[in-house]
Amino acid sequence: GESVGLHLPTLSVQEGDNSIINCAYSNSASDYFIWYKQESGKGPQFIIDIRSNMDKRQGQRVTVLLNKTVKHLSLQIAATQPGDSAVYFCAEPGNQGGKLIFGQGTELSVKP
Amino acid sequence: DGGITQSPKYLFRKEGQNVTLSCEQNLNHDAMYWYRQDPGQGLRLIYYSQIVNDFQKGDIAEGYSVSREKKESFPLTVTSAQKNPTAFYLCASRDGRDGSTSGANVLTFGAGSRLTVL
Numbered sequence: 001g002e003s004v005g006l007h008l009p010t011l012s013v014q015e016g017d018n019s020i021i022n023c024a025y026s027n028s029a030s031d032y033f034i035w036y037k038q039e040s041g042k043g044p045q046f047i048i049d050i051r052s053n054m055d056k057r058q059g060q061r062v063t064v065l066l067n068k069t070v071k072h073l074s075l076q077i078a079a080t081q082p083g084d085s086a087v088y089f090c091a092e093p094g095n096q097g098g099k100l101i102f103g104q105g106t107e108l109s110v111k112p
Numbered sequence: 113d114g115g116i117t118q119s120p121k122y123l124f125r126k127e128g129q130n131v132t133l134s135c136e137q138n139l140n141h142d143a144m145y146w147y148r149q150d151p152g153q154g155l156r157l158i159y160y161s162q163i164v165n166d167f168q169k170g171d172i173a174e175g176y177s178v179s180r181e182k183k184e185s186f187p188l189t190v191t192s193a194q195k196n197p198t199a200f201y202l203c204a205s206r207d208g209r210d211g212s213t214s215g216a217n218v219l220t221f222g223a224g225s226r227l228t229v230l
Contacts, residue, residue, distance in 0.1 A: 034217065034218060042224065043118075049218060089154060089155070097168060098143050098206050098217065099170065100155075102147075102154040105152075
C-alpha cells in the first residue's frame with residue numbers, strides 16, 4: 001500500500017549539534033522522495049529531494065540518505081539552529097497525478 | 113513574487129454551513145492540490161486537478177467539492193456533509209503533469225487556511 005512513516009514523532013537537540021530525522025517508506029517503486037519543513041501555522045516548505053537512483057544528496061547544511069534495501073531515508077541537519085525548529089515531513093509519490101503521500105512528521109525542537 | 117495565496121487565513125463556521133476556501137497561484141502550474149492537516153498528523157489529500165476543467169478525488173474527498181475553471185484558481189468548498197471539518201487546509205501546486213522531470217515533482221504550498229467549526 002501507499003504509506004510513509006516516521007520512526008520518532010519528536011526530537012530534541014542542543015543548538016549546534018547535528019540532527020537526524022528518519023523515515024520509513026513502503027513503496028519500493030517510488031522513484032523520488034522529498035523532505036519538507038513546516039513551521040508552526042505555515043505551509044510546508046521544500047528542503048531537498050532525492051531520486052531513487054541516488055543514495056546521498058547534500059544541500060546547504062542538510063544531507064539526505066536513501067537506503068533502498070531497507071526502504072529507509074534520513075534527513076541530517078548539521079549544526080542545528082533555533083530556526084530549524086519545525087515539523088519535518090518526508091513524502092513519496094502517489095500512484096498517479098503527481099500527488100505526494102506524506103508521513104506523520106517529526107517535530108524537531110532545538111534547545112539553546 | 114510568484115506563489116500561492118490562500119484566503120482566508122482563519123475562518124469560523126457554524127454547523128450546517130458551507131464555506132469556500134480560496135486558492136490562487138501565479139506560478140503557471142498545471143496541477144493543483146488540496147490537503148487537510150489535523151493536529152500532530154501528516155497531510156491527507158482531499159482533491160487534485162491536473163488540468164483546467166478536470167479534477168479527481170483524493171483519499172478523503174467526502175464532504176468536499178472543488179472546481180477548476182481557471183488555471184490559476186482551485187477553490188475548495190467544505191460542505192455541511194463533512195462531519196469533522198475543523199482542520200488546517202493546505203493548497204499546493206506543481207509544474208508538470210506527470211512529474212517525470214527533475215524539479216517537476218515538488219509541490220509548492222500556500223500558507224494554509226485554518227477552519228474552525230463553532
